[in-house]
Amino acid sequence: xxxxxxxxxxxxxxxxxxxxxxxxxxxxxxxxxxxxxxxxxxxxxxxxxxxxxxxxxxxxxxxxxxxxxxxxxxxxxxxxxxxxxxxxxxxxxxxxxxxxxxxxxxxxxxxxxxxxxxxxxxxxxxxxxxxxxxxxxxxxxxxxxxxxxxxxxxxxxxxxxxxxxx
Ligand SMILES: NC(=O)c1ccc[n+]([C@@H]2O[C@H](COP(=O)([O-])OP(=O)(O)OC[C@H]3O[C@@H](n4cnc5c(N)ncnc54)[C@H](OP(=O)(O)O)[C@@H]3O)[C@@H](O)[C@H]2O)c1
Numbered sequence: 001x002x003x004x005x006x007x008x009x010x011x012x013x014x015x016x017x018x019x020x021x022x023x024x025x026x027x028x029x030x031x032x033x034x035x036x037x038x039x040x041x042x043x044x045x046x047x048x049x050x051x052x053x054x055x056x057x058x059x060x061x062x063x064x065x066x067x068x069x070x071x072x073x074x075x076x077x078x079x080x081x082x083x084x085x086x087x088x089x090x091x092x093x094x095x096x097x098x099x100x101x102x103x104x105x106x107x108x109x110x111x112x113x114x115x116x117x118x119x120x121x122x123x124x125x126x127x128x129x130x131x132x133x134x135x136x137x138x139x140x141x142x143x144x145x146x147x148x149x150x151x152x153x154x155x156x157x158x159x160x161x162x163x164x165x166x
């Protein structure tokens with residue numbers, strides 16, 4: 001089961017100004033990559049705060065939302081990451097997209113179940129806000145690919161290495 005984080009970040013390291021700030025500030029290239037990769041996976045996992053910033057569930061993808069309460073039209077879960085991924089694998093999924101926000105990215109990264117991070121760095125500054133991760137961690141990454149969009153965004157792909165010396 002391949003598990004990837006997909007996120008867009010400002011040049012100063014923020015994914016949002018605050019928890020109800022939607023990710024509408026990203027460029028065309030990031031949006032295109034997001035749609036392609038999440039549709040390829042077929043299943044997206046996100047936290048309730050992120051889900052609330054969307055007008056509707058992401059179409060043509062199974063939407064799984066971390067929420068203690070049921071939500072109409074989507075699946076909800078409270079399972080630890082490894083258990084949820086095991087269930088999805090049993091359902092036939094080969095790839096899963098972790099779509100944020102900060103709480104969910106942190107939970108999956110700390111569980112060491114993330115293989116790949118697709119990170120877009122947009123040429124914009126927020127000065128303060130929500131960081132990609134919100135807890136202390138120390139993991140090495142390997143840069144697999146990098147590309148620059150017409151609007152000056154950097155589209156990066158990293159793999160996570162949990163076995164190396166920290
Ligand atoms: N730039 C980007 O690429 C990007 C991508 C995604 C999101 N975002 C932004 O990130 C922000 C949201 O991030 P966030 O950290 O505030 O929230 P979040 O990660 O989207 O969601 C946190 C929510 O998930 C629930 N949750 C977490 N763990 C749970 C568990 N084990 N069981 C049940 N429910 C659980 C929490 O419920 P409880 O409160 O009940 O614990 C909380 O409501 C938004 O502004 C969004 O736009 C940016």
